[in-house]
Amino acid sequence: MSGPLTLSEASDKRLMPIEVPLPTAQLARKRALSEALVALALAGPAVFFLVVLFFLPVAAIFVIALTDWRFGATSLSFVGLSNFREVCADAGFRASLVNTVVYVSIVVPGTVILGLAIALVIEGGRSCRGLYRAIHFLPFMATLTAMAIAWEALLHPTIGLVNQALAALGLPTANWLRDENVALPILAVIGIWQNLGYAMVLFLAGLKSIPQELYNAADVDGADLWIDRLRTVTLPMLGPVTMFVVIVVALRAFEAFDTVKVLTQGGPGRASEVLLYTLYRESFEYLRTGYGAAVAVLFLAIVTTLTLVQVRFMDTKVHYQ
Amino acid sequence: MASVSIESIRKDYSLVPVLRNVSLSIADGEFLTLLGPSGCGKSTLLRILAGLEVQDAGSVRIAERVVDGLRPKRRDIAMVFQSYALYPHMSVASNMALPLRMRRLSALQRLPVLGRLLPGTAQITADIDMEVSHTAKSLGIGHLLPRKPGQLSGGQRQRVAVGRAMVRHPAVFLMDEPLSNLDAKLRVQMRAEIKELHRRLGVTFVYVTHDQAEAMTLSDRVAVMLDGELLQVAPPQDIYADPDNRRVAEFIGSPKINMFDGVVRERGLIDVAGSTLTIEADAITGTALSLGIRPEAFYLAERGGQGTLTGSVRMIEHMGSDLFVYLDLAGIDQPLIARLLAERAPHIVPGQTLHVGVRPERILLFTRDGRRLRPDRDSSKGAVTPFREVAR
The missing domain is CATH 1.10.3720.10 (MetI-like)
Structure with a gap:
């Protein structure tokens, strides 16, 4: 994303007033992150299976409905509506x-x-x-x-x-x-x-x-x-x-x-x-x-x-x- | 307008007696409160009056008419429930109109669409609407008529419940703990409104509560119930100052009445907790009695001696104008609670030894099995039975 830090940029950073992040703010951010991770871990499997077993097949149905595909055929062509x-x-x-x-x-x-x-x-x-x-x-x-x-x-x-x-x-x-x-x-x-x-x-x-x-x-x-x-x-x-x-x-x-x-x-x-x-x-x-x-x-x-x-x-x- | 009389009502729930031979008569226009702790049978008695439950024995009369076996709607009563029991899907107006609709419209006229087309329906409905709106206005809820109960505050719901009971002018109002779901401030306000309502309508009210303050402030007479029995029926001041029974004395009053066991020393004197008190009656020497002394009956005494009790101060509660002083007396587990005027007892500290006096006429005497002994002031001095035992 960004190139190596140039010397001037680095020194600029060093010269800037030191930002001591408030411990509470840091803590809050950390907690929010861990909460998000936990949420993802808990909902993840369900979301994955919902997408794979429900949304994707539904999308596939919509696509197949626009084709002349026959079950087992190796080729198909779009036929619109x-x-x-x-x-x-x-x-x-x-x-x-x-x-x-x-x-x-x-x-x-x-x-x-x-x-x-x-x-x-x-x-x-x-x-x-x-x-x-x-x-x-x-x-x-x-x-x-x-x-x-x-x-x-x-x-x-x-x-x-x-x-x-x-x-x-x-x-x-x-x-x-x-x-x-x-x-x-x-x-x-x-x-x-x-x-x-x-x-x-x-x-x-x-x-x-x-x-x-x-x-x-x-x-x-x-x-x-x-x-x-x-x-x-x-x-x-x-x-x-x-x-x-x-x-x-x-x-x-x-x-x-x-x-x-x-x-x-x-x-x-x-x-x-x-x-x-x-x-x-x-x-x-x-x-x-x-x-x-x-x-x-x-x-x-x-x-x-x-x-x-x-x-x-x-x-x-x-x-x- | 109607008197109510309850004769020897008995009710058991699967062999557990809930009401044991309860008899009570309530005068026309009286405000009578059934007061007792939860589970004492007071709500059951009210539900029997209403016809929502059937008694196992005994009879109920409303306006000199035996109503046993009559449905609630034929008894000319209205009831306000603890939860208000408003129909949540109906507007306030429909809630209040329902009792009138059920009485004045035929089953056909009440049909959803067809009913409105039948002759007479429109006129009756218009009359009902007018009466509902009139009642609602008198209760200050006229602006709430189109709302649903879910959109109302507790106090407003309570008024709607009262309005629904009022609208058809019943002879007797039955109220089952109508204020217990309200917060303390609103409860005091609604209490005043109920009292005013009773004054204005002048009909008989039977009110069930476990709250002494409500019973004391609202009622013409209070009926104290414990364990399915009516212990005493009397005006509030008598229930408090002149109880028939130790259980009534202990149930009424906050803080609770002080109870001591004593033994009569000689005529007019009784030994209690290491002290000797004067009592307003003579009893045979050696008789064991219980003494009940209300906290406010005590006064601060300069020194100990006959007619005073002495103890060390365990705790003090400041209540503004009053102090509740808890005294540990020698040989007694329960502390004595004295309610003293704050200005007369300024410098009390825990641990201090304190003398409190009590006048003989403020001491309530009970036999050890709980019956009240009243000094028989009418009988001539030196009679064989100096006490009149109060029959329950």
Whole structure:
């Protein structure tokens, strides 16, 4: 950076009034440096892996989306936005997008409302709370792929328990996973079943943190029916938890893949094909990686936008204590 | 306006008795304070009055009407909670309007959007808003109506809680330690405001506190509770100067009352801590009694002798106009605390030997099991039972 010190410069320095750094200032600088080092050491590994495993792949996706690269190919060329144009013009993608929206709009309200209802019932009851909590939380912990196979057995058109039970009751049966009108709703029901426990546990924690005095005040003020208590105290106080549950469940619903892959493979036709499954099929079955990357980019954009909109909208309605 | 009467209330929590046969009657318009240390059952009693808890036995009447089994909203009471229990998501105006909305609007009329379109809703809502704003103004919180509780100071929240209780004109106000979350200065100010509120509204107040100063300054009568029992119900000055019971005497007053064990020497004289004091009653020689002497009952004596106690000064606390002098007496572990006027006791130093006198009428006498013995001034001299034992 700088050349060797000339004699005159050196002597100038020597002639200048001697700056004795204040011990406190020196100490403060030293402490700040060591603090920075500690911070770097603590955050470093996480930052490194975040960059390598998340930011770089995302950047790579953006780049690949602009190319015609096929999985395993040794050459590629930039094609600009043509992948995106193709995606938007593709009826298959549009069907997949609509399916995803339908799936999410069944799973999110279903999970939130049922999760809240179960949490309220468990919290309101006296006995076997731990048992009920565990029963409802189990599906969330289980591997969904394995559970999907269990569901496949249950929903089997001839030997499945569901149809046998319906038949025994004299109700109409269906080929649940092969009927284009019910395949997607059935997958959504399985999605609700899986996420229910998670929502319930969060709501239970939220219910525990509501001060009892608020319910007492509601009783004295005359809001003593369950619906009034719910509207005056419970729901408003659960606002922050509800917002978190909605966002997380929505993200999980957008990411639905396992059940589709195992149970329907997007069929019949494209009746149950969701975005992540389209992405997978294009990239790894048809090996059109550039096209798949474009789908991934659009997927990311949609999910991010929706989440931001949710946060903005709900934040105005939610009261934080 | 209503009187309140509590008859033989009992309450256990998983076999632990919290209230043991508590009976109390509160006159219409009276300010009664339930005073006791935490865990004595005073809040439970208040919650039973409010209908938030159900007693195991006994009965509660409000305005001559048995209210057992009635929901809180049917009891014509309002309650101010320790934490204020304001609904944090509602504005001050909505908080205060809620009790009126719940009473005057039907379930349909309270529906979020549809309710407003129903006939009558607009008129009732306008009336409620007017009453809320009127009440808020009378409490000096009119400008806070659009705010949320989170944006208010402790004192303001307290006023909102009082406003929410006031707005529907209840017959009885129940207050559960409403000042305990405030700082000392604000507490004194709000205390005065509550007293003024009681004077202005003229309704019955039942106030729960563990703070003697609040109980003494606010109340018409104080009910002292210890371990689930009512020990004494009397005006504040009587609770202090004329306690029925050793536990009441020890609970009330700061610094604590001085308690000594003594043995009656002869008629009118009792031996205490190596000295002899005159007592205002005659008791059989050899009777063991406990003496309670308030710190301010002592005066500085020139010399020792009958009617005085002598000890060495352990510590002095200057309180401005007063001195608290801690004296070590021979043969007694606890120091005697005397509250002396600073101007009359200027030159006291630790280690000094000091004589303090006490007039016989300022000595409270208790049996060894804690019951108060009052000299029976009405009975003729030389009666067989010179003391009247006070029945609890």
